[in-house]
Amino acid sequence: MLKGHQSWIFEKKPVIRAAATVVGPFEGQGPLSNDFDIVHGDLMAGQDSWEKAERTLMEEAGKLAIENAGLTKEQVNFYIGGDLMNQIISTSFAARTLTIPYIGVFGACSTSMESLALAAMIVNSGSAQFALAGACSHNASAEKQFRYPTEYGSQKPPTAQFTVTGAGACVLSQEGQGLHVTSATIGRIVDMGIKDPFNMGAAMAPAAVDTIEAHFRDMQLEPGYYDLIVTGDLSKIGYAIANDLFNKHKFPIEQTQYQDCGMLIYDYQKQQVQAGASGCACSAVVTYGHLLKRMRKGELRRILVVATGALLSPISYQQGESIPCIAHAVSIEGEVEPK
Amino acid sequence: MIFLWAFLLGGLICVIGQICFDVFKMTPAHTMTSLVVLGAVLDGLGLYDPLIKFAGAGASVPITSFGNSLVHGALQELRSDGWIGAITGIFEVTSAGISAAIIFSFLAAVLVRPKG
Amino acid sequence: MPNNKKKKLTPVQQEYQQLAKKREPSRPVFANCLRAFLVGGIICVIGQGIQEMFVHWAGFDEKKASSPTVAVLIILSIVLTSFGIYDKIGQWAGAGSAVPVTGFANSMSSAAIEHRSEGLVYGVGAKMFKIAGPVIVFGTVAAFIIALLHMIFNPDIVGGS
Numbered sequence: 027m028l029k030g031h032q033s034w035i036f037e038k039k040p041v042i043r044a045a046a047t048v049v050g051p052f053e054g055q056g057p058l059s060n061d062f063d064i065v066h067g068d069l070m071a072g073q074d075s076w077e078k079a080e081r082t083l084m085e086e087a088g089k090l091a092i093e094n095a096g097l098t099k100e101q102v103n104f105y106i107g108g109d110l111m112n113q114i115i116s117t118s119f120a121a122r123t124l125t126i127p128y129i130g131v132f133g134a135c136s137t138s139m140e141s142l143a144l145a146a147m148i149v150n151s152g153s154a155q156f157a158l159a160g161a162c163s164h165n166a167s168a169e170k171q172f173r174y175p176t177e178y179g180s181q182k183p184p185t186a187q188f189t190v191t192g193a194g195a196c197v198l199s200q201e202g203q204g205l206h207v208t209s210a211t212i213g214r215i216v217d218m219g220i221k222d223p224f225n226m227g228a229a230m231a232p233a234a235v236d237t238i239e240a241h242f243r244d245m246q247l248e249p250g251y252y253d254l255i256v257t258g259d260l261s262k263i264g265y266a267i268a269n270d271l272f273n274k275h276k277f278p279i280e281q282t283q284y285q286d287c288g289m290l291i292y293d294y295q296k297q298q299v300q301a302g303a304s305g306c307a308c309s310a311v312v313t314y315g316h317l318l319k320r321m322r323k324g325e326l327r328r329i330l331v332v333a334t335g336a337l338l339s340p341i342s343y344q345q346g347e348s349i350p351c352i353a354h355a356v357s358i359e360g361e362v363e364p365k
Numbered sequence: 366m367i368f369l370w371a372f373l374l375g376g377l378i379c380v381i382g383q384i385c386f387d388v389f390k391m392t393p394a395h396t397m398t399s400l401v402v403l404g405a406v407l408d409g410l411g412l413y414d415p416l417i418k419f420a421g422a423g424a425s426v427p428i429t430s431f432g433n434s435l436v437h438g439a440l441q442e443l444r445s446d447g448w449i450g451a452i453t454g455i456f457e458v459t460s461a462g463i464s465a466a467i468i469f470s471f472l473a474a475v476l477v478r479p480k481g
Numbered sequence: 482m483p484n485n486k487k488k489k490l491t492p493v494q495q496e497y498q499q500l501a502k503k504r505e506p507s508r509p510v511f512a513n514c515l516r517a518f519l520v521g522g523i524i525c526v527i528g529q530g531i532q533e534m535f536v537h538w539a540g541f542d543e544k545k546a547s548s549p550t551v552a553v554l555i556i557l558s559i560v561l562t563s564f565g566i567y568d569k570i571g572q573w574a575g576a577g578s579a580v581p582v583t584g585f586a587n588s589m590s591s592a593a594i595e596h597r598s599e600g601l602v603y604g605v606g607a608k609m610f611k612i613a614g615p616v617i618v619f620g621t622v623a624a625f626i627i628a629l630l631h632m633i634f635n636p637d638i639v640g641g642s
Contacts, residue, residue: 075598175595179571375525376518382576409627422528435624451628461548480565
């Protein structure tokens with residue numbers, strides 16, 4: 027149901043029946059490694075190209091999520107997902123393997139929450155019994171497509187971010203107990219004229235702030251309603267800027283805890299990731315792995331995940347265009363009282 | 366002594382490249398391209414040979430020397446073969462570098478996989 | 482960014498960019514330059530060493546020795562690239578490992594290795610010059626223009642029959 031200008035309330039409260047996360051070796055060395063279901067020791071995941079490796083991660087995450095939900099893939103009505111590759115090949119090829127009716131979406135790194143919001147809406151409307159939402163990214167395939175060959179000795183500036191290798195998926199169902207997807211806010215494109223593809227945090231921060239403020243305006247809530255608000259992959263610089271913007275707009279973010287997925291997944295001291303993490307998988311694995319686990323343990327009751335995406339392509343950058351950015355927010359809430 | 370000059374001049378040219386990266390925010394490809402053109406212009410003015418004489422590998426190893434060699438080849442054939450040398454001579458001197466890079470890059474691509 | 486591009490920005494964008502600029506960590510220019518100087522210098526010293534070897538043991542003269550020297554450096558660089566070491570050096574050394582001819586070889590071999598999965602022709606063959614291509618193109622065009630200028634301003638040097 028539409029609420030306010032750009033938000034949906036899911037009054038049937040679709041249930042997150044199960045989730046699964048698969049990551050690469052570098053993420054496995056990070057502080058959240060225990061929260062992931064599968065940690066690959068091999069960046070190629072046993073395949074012979076980065077693209078196939080990324081697809082494999084997505085297939086594994088999807089299959090595992092369905093398995094954890096106690097379902098078979100025939101029972102899942104729709105699979106909604108996307109990734110960073112041209113023509114979202116990783117997700118589409120994973121959908122070929124999963125053979126679930128498929129809706130491909132692209133929102134760059136915001137795809138994780140874009141797909142979850144759409145899956146929740148489909149389930150909420152009664153158009154599906156079960157829906158699978160997922161997103162994936164791979165450090166090497168992203169470097170190859172957006173930057174330089176992985177073996178090329180270029181120096182990354184301190185504003186650069188490290189694309190997460192991994193995939194996250196979750197199964198939503200109409201009925202059941204557990205965590206619920208309660209609302210979503212679809213963001214609009216915000217472009218502040220930033221052109222530096224090595225400073226995506228700064229490009230995306232205004233989009234995240236715009237969507238967060240829209241969410242609370244539409245829902246007529248205060249930030250204190252949530253135990254935690256996380257942005258997708260702003261990383262150090264974007265996170266600092268987002269805080270500045272909240273201050274400037276006198277938005278009471280201090281009522282709640284505000285974090286960024288891009289700052290949680292790696293250890294800044296031990297791992298060389300410059301400003302932090304990015305990629306579709308960043309918000310996907312942190313949310314579906316780390317945050318859902320914390321919610322199940324009862325450490326968090328209500329969270330708002332705001333996945334941020336930089337919608338640039340290597341061509342648009344070379345043609346001198348600035349970076350259009352977007353953010354989508356999805357709220358996940360714990361156990362509601364039995365009816 | 367030539368080793369010291371090679372170190373100093375080679376290092377200095379790399380610092381110019383680093384300044385292009387960090388201060389002018391140029392991409393690696395833009396930086397390398399500029400340095401090659403710089404090397405070509407210096408040789409066109411007859412200034413690169415003295416550098417090589419003075420600092421040896423300090424001038425002949427950085428990418429600027431690639432520009433220098435291209436011009437050198439062109440001018441050399443211009444002298445010996447006439448105007449057509451401006452076209453035929455360009456790759457005369459740089460053959461070793463380009464050929465080696467192509468051949469061994471190809472072999473590497475056939476033999477190894479990217480490590481990430 | 483040049484100023485004429487800044488002018489196209491709306492006041493809101495300009496204000497935001499000023500705010501964002503404050504949070505952007507400055508690049509460690511001095512440390513980077515120092516490291517580039519050291520690594521670049523060392524690579525040139527190695528080059529000088531190889532050149533001396535060619536002069537002393539293989540009987541090349543100073544001028545002729547530079548071609549095989551460059552070839553040896555290129556092979557060394559491609560071996561390091563193949564083992565996945567050159568990109569690690571590059572993150573530390575910046576231009577120090579990018580500007581010497583070894584960086585040129587790294588740009589070609591890394592692209593060739595990376596795009597092997599798209600086949601030998603369109604992958605290795607075509608993508609090898611992804612980063613090195615512009616260097617060759619601009620070097621060649623510059624060399625041609627300089628040769629032309631020499632022909633115009635110093636017609637005496639044009640030899641041949």
